[in-house]
Amino acid sequence: MDPKWIQILVILVFCQKMTSGTEDRVVKEGETVEIKCKLAEMLSMVIWFRVLDHSGMEFIASFSRDGTKKSPTPLSPNFSLLKMDKQILTLNSFKKARDGGVYACATIKSNELKFGEVTRLIGENKVEVTTRSPLAATSAQTLGPTTTACACHNSNRQGETGLPVFCSIIILGPLAGGCGLLLLLLIVTTLYCHRIRTRRCPHHYKKKKLRTVAPGKQMMTNRNV
Incomplete structure (x- = not known):
């Protein structure tokens, strides 16, 4: 050079x-x-x-x-x-x-x-911008704290329209059975208490005894009086 x-x-x-x-x-x-x-x-x-x-x-x-x-x-x-x-x-x-x-x-x-x-x-420095799809953003918003009425797992369901009916049957069935059982227990308890009260009441017992006295004895009693 x-x-x-x-x-x-x-x-x-x-x-x-x-x-x-x-x-x-x-x-x-x-x-x-x-x-x-x-x-x-x-x-x-x-x-x-x-x-x-x-x-x-x-x-x-x-x-x-x-x-x-x-x-x-x-x-x-x-x-x-x-x-x-x-x-x-x-x-x-x-x-x-x-x-x-x-x-x-x-x-x-x-x-x-x-x-x-x-x-x-x-x-120029490349700036990487990450964007979420609208579906992912929507699902993230709907995953907040919510209250679910019931969680039913029906493996043979034919569509989502039958799910509320199936849940209603599962919920109302046990409720109806429980109400029927309570009603039956109430009837049995009422009859049992009424029977005990009848046995122990003296006034009712005297009436029942007078009804069971023979007619002949009743006439003799009236004569003595």
């Missing part, structure tokens, strides 16, 4: 920390980017280079003032020279891992390297 270019690259190494006047541009993945060279004085030759975030400094190419490529090294297919006559470098299909970094141009005047404005390309 020509010693002149080696000297230029050495100077560029010390310029990696140059941050004043840097223009930050957030670029989407796959987007075409146009980088304009803004020099205070446009001379016969313009040098393009970039300092990548992951692989260090990289020489792109050198061009004449009218956009003609002057460096012998082939230009990367990632770049386009369509607007190089206007001092605009075009980057095709930006990739964050491959193209993220600082881009700059420079020119040489009397063995002095003059830099133009620096442009930093920053890859």
Whole structure:
């Protein structure tokens, strides 16, 4: 490599920390980017280079003032020279891992390297948005605290319309049986208590005894009186 270019690259190494006047541009993945060279004085030759975030400094190419490529090294297919006559470098299909970094141009005047404005390309961060389906959202809302009337498991049901009727039979059947049993116990208890009361009541016992006295004895009693 020509010693002149080696000297230029050495100077560029010390310029990696140059941050004043840097223009930050957030670029989407796959987007075409146009980088304009803004020099205070446009001379016969313009040098393009970039300092990548992951692989260090990289020489792109050198061009004449009218956009003609002057460096012998082939230009990367990632770049386009369509607007190089206007001092605009075009980057095709930006990739964050491959193209993220600082881009700059420079020119040489009397063995002095003059830099133009620096442009930093920053890859856009992908934001993952998770959405729930309407069905999942609806089911999540309906799973709140609720009171269920009954939980019937009918393996032979033919449709959901027969489920309330089946539940009513299961609930009303035991209730009706229990009411019938209570009614029967009430009747038996009433008869039993009435029987005990009849046996123990003296007034009722005297009436029953008088009814059972023979007619002959009753007449003799009346005569004695």
